[in-house]
Amino acid sequence: MNIKTELDVALTNDDATTLQNSKPVIAKPTKKRSSAKAKNTADHNVQMPSHLYDTIVVGAGISGIAAAVKLNKVGYDNYIVIEKADRVGGAWRENTYPGCGCDVPSALYSFSFAPSYKWSHLFAKQPEILSYLEDVTEQFDLQQKIEFNNELINAKWDEDKHLWQLETQKGTYQAKTVIFSTGPITEPSMPKLKGIETFKGEMFHSARWNHDCDLSAKRIAVIGTGASAIQFVPQIQPLASELIIFQRTAPWVLPKPDFPLGEKGKLLVEKIPAIQQKWRGAVASSLNMINFGLRNPKFLEPVNFLSRKLLSWQIPDRQLLKNATPNFSIGCKRLLFANNYYPALQADNTHLIPYGLVEVQGNTVIAANGERHDVDVIIWGTGFEVSHPSIGKRVSNAQGQLLADLWKDSSPEAFLGTSIEGVPNAFLVLGPNILVYDSFIGIAEAQLDYIVSALMKMKSLKFIRFEIKKEVVRKHNFKLQKQLQTTVFNSGGCKSYYLDAHGRNFAAWPWSLAKLKQQLKEMNLQHYDIVH
Structure with a gap:
């Protein structure tokens, strides 16, 4: 590669004017220091x-x-x-x-x-x-x-x-x-809660998942229902004896149009690169339409109506439906996609509390409405700073x-x-x-x-x-x-x-x-x- 040619960037008129008007300053020379092998030391x-x-x-x-x-x-x-x-x-x-x-x-x-x-x-x-x-x-x-x-x-x-x-x-x-x-x-964002230091069980954030913690037959509290929680809740629900989910605000979770591509599909994409290029373009166009709606909320009104209808078909239980229905326009928070989250909410061992966690007393977790549950594990799905x-x-x-x-x-x-x-x-x-x-x-x-x-x-x-x-x-x-x-x-x-x-x-x-x-x-x- 011709480095000189690659680095030879032509001045635009704006660049030339800017440089002509800039004040020249001469930098002080940097003292050379003797090289040393890098060491990982405490100080x-x-x-x-x-x-x-x-x-x-x-x-x-x-x-x-x-x-x-x-x-x-x-x-x-x-x-x-x-x-x-x-x-x-x-x-x-x-x-x-x-x-x-x-x-x-x-x-x-x-x-x-x-x-x-x-x-x-x-x-x-x-x-x-x-x-x-x-x-x-x-x-x-x-x-x-x-x-x-x-x-x-x-x-x-x-x-x-x-x-x-x-x-x-x-x-x-x-x-x-x-x-x-x-x-x-x-x-990871870790809420500061009264009594959290008194908890005697396992406790970790979803971004620092403890794979050594056996969740089988455990009473598990999940704090938060954001992008990470809607993915891991369906995976841990079958393992838990009881799954308590603390939810301050119900999220919009839309069906995820996911499917396996299979070996034949992957081979086809490898042999015909144009397929992936068209696929990439189609996805980009779809996301552009979503972004248009996010910038122009009035166009989301039909989507809000249909999403509420879809949610009512997915959750027959009236009380759970009420607790799982968002009270804001779709897109106001990050759009979430999953096909197994709502089924996990309806499992016999799952209990959705439509309030945040406010206090921990030993192994008892207390919701903002005063509801109390004894748990063995707390998993924070509380996002990032x-x-x-x-x-x-x-x-x-x-x-x-x-x-x-x-x-x-x-x-x-x-x-x-x-x-x-x-x-x-x-x-x-x-x-x-x-x-x-x-x-x-x-x-x-x-x-x-x-x-x-x-x-x-x-x-x-x-x-x-x-x-x-x-x-x-x-x-x-x-x-x-x-x-x-x-x-x-x-x-x-x-x-x-x-x-x-x-x-x-x-x-x-x-x-x-x-x-x-x-x-x-x-x-x-x-x-x-x-x-x-």
Whole structure:
């Protein structure tokens, strides 16, 4: 590959104007340090490696893998990926609960550059997705770029040197830029309840499933009825002697159009790639229609009516139907799909409590309505800390302020979910207000196209510092929040994880996926303060 040609990015008129108007600043030279073998020590007192990376990617989940592939494709090779675990996978490595799978069809929940013919079902299961990510890593020879068992401890910007200093498990690293690709669903949300420390049985979160815990003939309390719970509840219900489900708000659970593809089907897709391309396009078109409805709730009214009718056919018991019927418009919370959840609710050993858990007294769990049950196991299906991303606890801005401290009384905001105010030379993948009902993989790929274009411009145009302009972030988020007010997320009558404690929607993108991808096509230097 001709590296010089690949990195030779032409200036647009806007880029040229921006660079002409930017103030030249000469960076202080970086002192060379003697290299040392990285050691995993408790106090992290390791000598700083002498190598200066152009980019360090943090996390080897779907976003980190895609970042590595796209960087390699353009000949941008002075980078590494650091990963806290001993294998790739991110959320698909961490979530191993029974029944774990994707709610986006497999054809779309795969990289555009690595289609797979191995999916056993229309909707892939967790083991298959993890295997797919490992296959892609091997296919594109990414292992040599990934440092496993190397967790980020903190990342700080050095204004004098215009560099990032990353303290990790294996020492301190320097980089001109950083891509934080740790994802939005990494830190399990654990409610703080009175008396929880008095519980004597087994207790774990669905994202940290305890496979050594034998659930056979146990009295099990499940807390929460979100995306994870509707998948694992049907799997554990036949095992339990009694299954108590605490539900603060009933979710919409629609039929899942899933079916096995079979060996003949997989062989056909392998031999005729056009089938998967058409399949992928059909799925994308279907999801675009769903997104249109989410942005225009009046078009969801017939869907609400039909969904309530369908629910009444699925649950004949009047009281259970009342407890399982959502009191908000479909789409206000995340759309859920399952064919076995409602049957599990109607099993003889299942008891649905339409209230949250408020207290634990020894092995007795107490609901908000005062109902009490003795249980042996508590499983938390309470989701993730999406409004306060865990990466914020490890990253400081240019003023030395920890992002988590800035976000603690609100929620994060960014430009195109990618660039954060006050955080130079850095990008966030799958950041605030970028989610549409589509594949996380597709959204991450679009963001990474934007990020790679920025890194290429930085190399070609030889600037050393860039930071999103404050007014760009403010204007973008003002328009975004105004547009969100008419979407089902904000007007559908629910309190979802899309909304922070103040009712601000920090997660959803209020326009079409096509508009998002168009805006992420290329970095516009006029949106940034540039130093060269």
